[in-house]
Each structure stands twice: as structure tokens, then as C-alpha cells.
Amino acid sequence: MNAEENARIALTIGPVLYYWPRDVLLHFYADIAESPADTIVLGEVVCSRRHEMKTADWIALGRDLAATGKEVVLATQALVESDADLRVLRRIAEQGEFIVEAGDVSALNVLLDTGARFVLGPHINVYSRPALDEYASLGALRWVAPVELPLAAIGQVNAGGAPLPTEVFAHGRMPLAFSARCFTARHHRLSKDQCEFRCRDDADGLLLSTTDGQPFLVLNGIQTQSAAQQCLIAERQALLAAGVSRVRLSPSSTRFSQVVDTFDGVMNRGERVDAALISLDAMSPPGGLANGFAHGRSGLDWSAA
Amino acid sequence: MLQGSPPDLVCPAGSLRALKLAVDAGADAVYLGLRNATNARNFAGLNFDDAQLREGLAYAHDRGRKVLMALNTYARSDNASPWYAAVDAAAQYGADALICADVAVMAYARDKHPGLRLHLSVQASATTHEAIAFYRRRYGIQRAVLPRVLTLSQVGQVLRHAGDVEIEVFGFGSLCVMVEGRCALSSYATGQSPNNAGVCSPPSAVRWHDKPDGVEVRLNGLLIDRYAKDEPRGYPTLCKGRFDVDGTRDYAIEEPTSLNTLAILPELIRLGVRAIKIEGRQRSPAYVEQVTRVWRDAIDAAAASPGRFRVEPQWTATLAHLAEGQQHTLGAYDRPWR
Numbered sequence: 001m002n003a004e005e006n007a008r009i010a011l012t013i014g015p016v017l018y019y020w021p022r023d024v025l026l027h028f029y030a031d032i033a034e035s036p037a038d039t040i041v042l043g044e045v046v047c048s049r050r051h052e053m054k055t056a057d058w059i060a061l062g063r064d065l066a067a068t069g070k071e072v073v074l075a076t077q078a079l080v081e082s083d084a085d086l087r088v089l090r091r092i093a094e095q096g097e098f099i100v101e102a103g104d105v106s107a108l109n110v111l112l113d114t115g116a117r118f119v120l121g122p123h124i125n126v127y128s129r130p131a132l133d134e135y136a137s138l139g140a141l142r143w144v145a146p147v148e149l150p151l152a153a154i155g156q157v158n159a160g161g162a163p164l165p166t167e168v169f170a171h172g173r174m175p176l177a178f179s180a181r182c183f184t185a186r187h188h189r190l191s192k193d194q195c196e197f198r199c200r201d202d203a204d205g206l207l208l209s210t211t212d213g214q215p216f217l218v219l220n221g222i223q224t225q226s227a228a229q230q231c232l233i234a235e236r237q238a239l240l241a242a243g244v245s246r247v248r249l250s251p252s253s254t255r256f257s258q259v260v261d262t263f264d265g266v267m268n269r270g271e272r273v274d275a276a277l278i279s280l281d282a283m284s285p286p287g288g289l290a291n292g293f294a295h296g297r298s299g300l301d302w303s304a305a
Numbered sequence: 306m307l308q309g310s311p312p313d314l315v316c317p318a319g320s321l322r323a324l325k326l327a328v329d330a331g332a333d334a335v336y337l338g339l340r341n342a343t344n345a346r347n348f349a350g351l352n353f354d355d356a357q358l359r360e361g362l363a364y365a366h367d368r369g370r371k372v373l374m375a376l377n378t379y380a381r382s383d384n385a386s387p388w389y390a391a392v393d394a395a396a397q398y399g400a401d402a403l404i405c406a407d408v409a410v411m412a413y414a415r416d417k418h419p420g421l422r423l424h425l426s427v428q429a430s431a432t433t434h435e436a437i438a439f440y441r442r443r444y445g446i447q448r449a450v451l452p453r454v455l456t457l458s459q460v461g462q463v464l465r466h467a468g469d470v471e472i473e474v475f476g477f478g479s480l481c482v483m484v485e486g487r488c489a490l491s492s493y494a495t496g497q498s499p500n501n502a503g504v505c506s507p508p509s510a511v512r513w514h515d516k517p518d519g520v521e522v523r524l525n526g527l528l529i530d531r532y533a534k535d536e537p538r539g540y541p542t543l544c545k546g547r548f549d550v551d552g553t554r555d556y557a558i559e560e561p562t563s564l565n566t567l568a569i570l571p572e573l574i575r576l577g578v579r580a581i582k583i584e585g586r587q588r589s590p591a592y593v594e595q596v597t598r599v600w601r602d603a604i605d606a607a608a609a610s611p612g613r614f615r616v617e618p619q620w621t622a623t624l625a626h627l628a629e630g631q632q633h634t635l636g637a638y639d640r641p642w643r
Contacts, residue, residue, distance in 0.1 A: 079484055080433050081459055089435075105431060109439035123487055125430075125500060127379035130409035134443075148489040148498060149382075156382035177483040177490050177544075180454035180637040183558060187550050192643040208557050209549045210528040216548065217490075219557070224483070226493055292496070298525060299493035 009239065009267040010246040011260060012039040012167055015075045015101075017175065017220060017250065019199045022052040024253075029061060031257045033068040036264040039246070040065050043075040043092070045103055047182070047221045048085050049195065055091050062098050075101040078123045079178040079222065086110075099141065108138065117141055122169055122248075123178075129157045136163045143167065144248060147174045150296035151235065151242045158243030165245045170232040171259060171280075172250025173205065173218055173225040173287070174299065183219040203253035204285055215287040216300075227287030228300050231280055233266050234273045235294060255283050311608035312574060312581050315373065315473065316597045319351040319586035324361045324372075326594035331601030334371035336404060337361065338586065343391045344375040345428055346586040347503030358398055371401040375586075377426035378503045379407045389413050396421050404450070405429075406486055411444035424473070425449040428486035428499065434466035441470050448473055450582060452484050457569060457638045461576045471579035476566045477596060477624065478584025480636050482544055482559040494543055495525045506542045563628035564636045567603055567620060571611040574604075592627055599623050 013032055016025060032040060042058045042065075044050050053061070062072040076089050080103070092100055093110045100118045102108050111118045120143040126132045132143060142165035145154050151168075158166060184206055185195040199206075205218035205225055215227035232239065232247065239247065247267065249260055262279060265271035281289055292301030316332035318324035327335050338344025340352040353361060365372045374395045380388040388410050395403050396418040403421055405411055406428035414421050427450040431437050440446045448471040451460060464472050483490065485499070492498035495510040510525040521531045522541045529546035532538050539545060539561040548557045564584070566573065573581065581604070583596055599620045607614045625633065636642055 078487075079454070080435075081455060083462060086433060086435060104436065105429070105439050106433040106435035109435040109442075112439070125379055125407070125486060127407070127500065128382045128385050128409050130380065130385060130412065131407055134408040134412050146489070146500075148492045148501060153382040174489075174493070176493050177488040179483050180456075181482060181559075181643050187553070187555075187557065191641060193640070206550060211531060211547060211549050211554055212528045213549075214527065216494075216527060219550065224490065224558070293492070296496070298496040299489065 007240060007245070009236070009244070010038040011036060011264060011267070012041060012246050012248045013037045013260070014169070014172065014248045014250040015041045015043050015045045017046055017173075017223065017225070018203055018205060018253070019047070019050045019052070019197065019221070020203065020253070021200065025053065026061070028251065028256070029065060032260070033065055033070065035257055035260045036268075037070065037249075037260055039071040039073060041073045041075050041101055043101075045075050045078050046223045047199070048077060048082070048088065049192075050197070050199075050221075055088060055095075059095060059097065066098075071099070073099045073101050073119060075121060076103040076107040078103040078121070078175070079180075080104055080106045081180065101144075108135075112138060120144060120164075122146055122175070126157070127153070129159070129163070132157055132163055140164060142246070144169065147176070147230070148293050148299060151238050151244075151294045152296055154244065155242035162243040162245075166243050167246035167248055168232065168239060168244045169230055170235075170239075170247035170249060171263065172229055172252060173227070173285075174230050174250075174290075174293075175223055175225055176217070176299075177224040179222050179224070182221050183224065184221050187219060207286055218287075226290065226299060227285075228290035228302075229284050229287065230291065230293070231277075231284075231289040232291055232294055233263060233276050233280060234304070235291065236267055236273075238294070252285070258283065311604050312578050313371075314597065314600050314604055315580050315582045317478075317583055317586040317588065317593055318361065319346065319348075319588065319593075320590060321353070321357045321361050323586075323588075323590040323593045325364055326590045327597045328365050328368055328370050330594045330597035332370060332597050334373055334401070334580070335361075335365060336373040336375050336582075336586070338375040338377075339391050339394065341387055341391075342381075342503045343378055343388050345377045345426075345499050345503045346375075347378075348508070348587055351587060355394065355398075358394065362398055362400065366399070373402045373404050373424060374400040375404045375426065376410055377404050377406045377428045379500045380409045381501075385409060392418065392421070402448070408444070411440070411446070415444050422447050426486070427452050427475070430484050430486040432484065434463050437463070437467055437470050441468070447471060448579065450474070452486075453481050453564060454484050454637045456640055456643070457572060457576075460573075460578070460638070464577050472577070473580035473582055474566075474573060474578050475564055476570075476573075476581035476583055476600060478564060479542075480559065480562060480564040480634065490543055494527055506540070511541055562634045565624055565628065565633040566635060566638060567616045567624070569635065569638060570603055570607045571614045574607055574611060595623055595627060
């Protein structure tokens, strides 16, 4: 085996994108603390109205997780609109204890002023090497590729040596779009300002299907996700060839620890892909598995490696 | 800057003919793109080759109007040279500004053509004054186009902190319900998105099927909508389709409506908006001419006597006739929409 085949692929647990009750969330992270995950991204990145966890609560949780040996990252919101959003952003940028994942360009501007250590989140648009070089020159520690960027393109960005460690969204329902409008509230005929926090009822989002019954998207407040789960577990060689050194696993409400173990098994312990795929497929919610973006096709496509 | 001075009317030109009609109808500026994937309206038969670009620039400049070049997609990882060549063309032919979204493009323009004015495209998703400040300090942008997700009061908030960066907002046209520049819905369904190909829900992926009880329209095989025989049909932009959520069939994301901000024009002027953009480079020259004429009249009326401004019924009638789905909304500017 050469060095590349032996390379460890680090596992990042992405932020919980749904609105889970506080005790559910804390149980979830207690499990993650025991998992082979390397890095845990904390924070509310979708909707500022969700209030079960304040910034101070995330920081306290971060300390607990850091004490178990995990690298902790605090993420900022993907869509920043109001003054209140900006205040939360500044609080995260100024906390000084944990690495920050920049959710948008507003965060980058604030982070440049505070001098905090930061990661380029998946919603910062990097589609080419010169764009990544621009952001690398700001002092970013690593980047998370946009979900629609094919592995071939990531390989081109990293050609001649990756300028920054590269992370790819490798498992879970994919964040595809953000809006000022809350689609969950709209479905319940509620206004966003009086939403009754109905997204709390949808532990993995609210399924949207075509009218001939094909699961298509998932409504998660102001965020729209894919119904299909991204699944790049069979792409280990392609990930390494593209210069990827980390994969992001996006939390789901059931058997997520098993997802983490399964990825660690295949990525880092030489376990068989076919058995892993069967188990991940069996665990997947309506919409099944997808890997089209990785291959430069429609994101919802699935093809066996 | 004089508070309350009328904003520029910035109109779409998908062709030389549309450019001329927009200029003749009173546009202060037109925006256009080259005939390739470097702009977000990369449709067959649209946009400008070099000769048309030169002629369009001459036509507008001879009449004291401006030409803004949209270079608002993201340079590709395999070959960024078309984006750089477009920056060079803008500088060489004398475009008045470049509308750009990608930091790779902005860095190139800043370094190679420091005199070229840069406008931040809506595709760069700058929703706060902090984001605008980032592009100002790094690339010297002089204007930012705001995404169609902010309320009127949030637009005001951005303006209060924007410093010397001018603010342009959308006034009329198709409504993106998602934050522009951060939407992968189209590539999820078809492989092509605004960021990676300059298209959304591309025509090449659309199929109409006649059925006994009406017509259905699919995008890359996905059923986007079904129409009864007598029902008006819209273009199947995927976020404006009818879908099933929890047993209810509905426009679950957005109705096929158009944005129309005529009703809040005096307020936009009072807040200090520097330019109002009309969407629609994919629309016909006749459409562009009619919309431009209405908005020219409206801006002139609002500037002349803001206190007495009212939306003239014939403006509304003209725009309603042209609008997608023939319905209008104030979109995110109006809080209940959210």
C-alpha cells in the first residue's frame, strides 16, 4: 500500500440542521462524544428564531465535547439578515475559544477584524483555484466544498497540491437553498413571525414529493434540502485523488452513530463498501441515497461506483 | 450624495434590439452579458458577441446612457479563462461597470484593470453591510445589488451602514424566492445551476406531455406541475411548481408571481437606493421596452413629487399584462410574504 491508500480521512460531524429539543440534542452529542468523529461543528445555522440553545449554551457544550478530545468548531448562520443576526455572528467571532466556521461573507468580514481562526463553510462559493487562493490568503484553516461541486472540479482546485485541507459533504440530506421565507410555516399557513416553531415536529425535515409520488426535497424552515441523502462512502479513492482529507456527515435523528461508525469503518479501517452501502441504504429516509453531484451529474442521481 | 435624488433605472438587454429599445424608452443604464457561461442568463439566442457589444456600447454612450456587463457566474475549475477574457473585453470596449460575483473574477479585474468599476452581483449573496464591506475592502466594489430576501427595513439598515458603496435593488421581474448565488436546486434536479452554468431549470431539461385531462410538465423527468386543459401554464422553474407536502398539493415554495415594487418606490428613493434593476434579459425586446417606459414614468413622477406619488392604473395594467402568472407581489420587502 502506498501512503495515499493508508491516509486517514478525518470525520467531521456537521451542524444539526433541524430544530431538535434541547434534551434530544444533548443526548445526540453525548453519543457523538463516544464516536470516532474527529471534529464536531456546533451552532444554529438555519434559523435565528430557534432558541433552545443560545450561543452561551453552544459554547458550554463545546467545552464538554472538547474535554473528550474532539475538535470543536462553532458555525455561524448561513443567511444573515437582521441586526440581531449580526450580533450573534459577532459574539461567535469574538469568543476566542473555538475555531469558527464562516457561514457567509458577512462572517468573513467580521472574522478578519477579530483575527479568529476559521474554516470556510460550504455556503461560501469556491468553484475554482483562484477563488480558493483568495480565501486562503485571508488565513482560512480549511474549506468545505460547495455541495454541487463535482469531485473532478475539487481535484482541479487542488491540482499541484491542496492550498488548504479540503472537506466534502459526504453523507446526509443536502442543504440546497436558503430563503427569507419559512416554508415550514407556510405549509402550516402560519407567518414566519408567528411560526409556533412547527419545524420542531420534523426531526429530519418535512418531505416534499412530486405529485406522482417521488420524494424530491425536504423543507426545513428557511432551508430547502434534498430528500435523498448524499452518500459518498464508496468514493474513498476518488476523494483521496481529489485531495480531500475530511468528510462531513450531516446529522439525522435515527441511528446516526451507526452512520459515523460505518463511515469510519470504510474510510479508515478497511471495511467492505458493499456491506456498508446495504446498511446505509436500509437506514435512509424516503429519497434514498444519491451521489450525482460528486460525479458532475444531477445531485439526485445515484450510481454504483 | 444628495438624499432623495432619483435612482438610476437599470434595464435588461438580452439582445442589441432590446438594448436600443430600453435606451429609447428611458433606461439610465442597461446590463448585458456575453454569449457564454460567464453570465447568469446563458440561453440560446440571447446575449452579445463582440461586434454587438461594440455597437450596443456606442448606441448607449452616444445617448449618455451606461452599459453594465454581467459577469456573474463562477469561474470554472477546469478553465477560468473565459471569465478573465470577459473582464478584458469589458475594459477594452469601455463598459461602464462589471457586475460580478466571484472573488476570482474580482481579484483579476482589480489587479489587471484597476480603473474598471465593479458592481457586486446579486449572485454574490451579500445580505448585510458586513458582506458588502468585505467586497469593498478586498476588491473596491462601488455598488452592490441586494438579494431579493430582505425586508424594506433591512434594506434601510444596509443603506445606513453601506458607507460609500451604492445600493441597487430589484424593482420588477421574476422573483427568486431563494437567496441568489446560493441555490443548488436546479443542479440537484438537472445538473445545471445559476452558479455553475448560468441557467436555472434549463429549457433543455423541460418536457411537456399531453394527457387526457390536461398537460404535465417535467424537468429532467421530475413532475413539476400538471395543468387542467383551460389552466394558464407557466415556465417550469422548479421552485414554482406544485408539489405534495403531507397530503396537500400546493405551490409549496412559491407561486408563479412577479416582483413589483412600484407601490414602495418613494420609500426606496427616500432610503437612498441608488439604482433600481429590472429583471429579464431572457424577455423579448417589446417586453423590455414596455416595462422600461412604465418605470421611467414612475421614477420621474416619484422624483418630481414624492409626497403626491401614486401608482397610475395604466402602469399596473401594463405590468400585470406582462408579468409571470399575471400576479404581482412585493416579495420579501413586505413582511407577511416571509
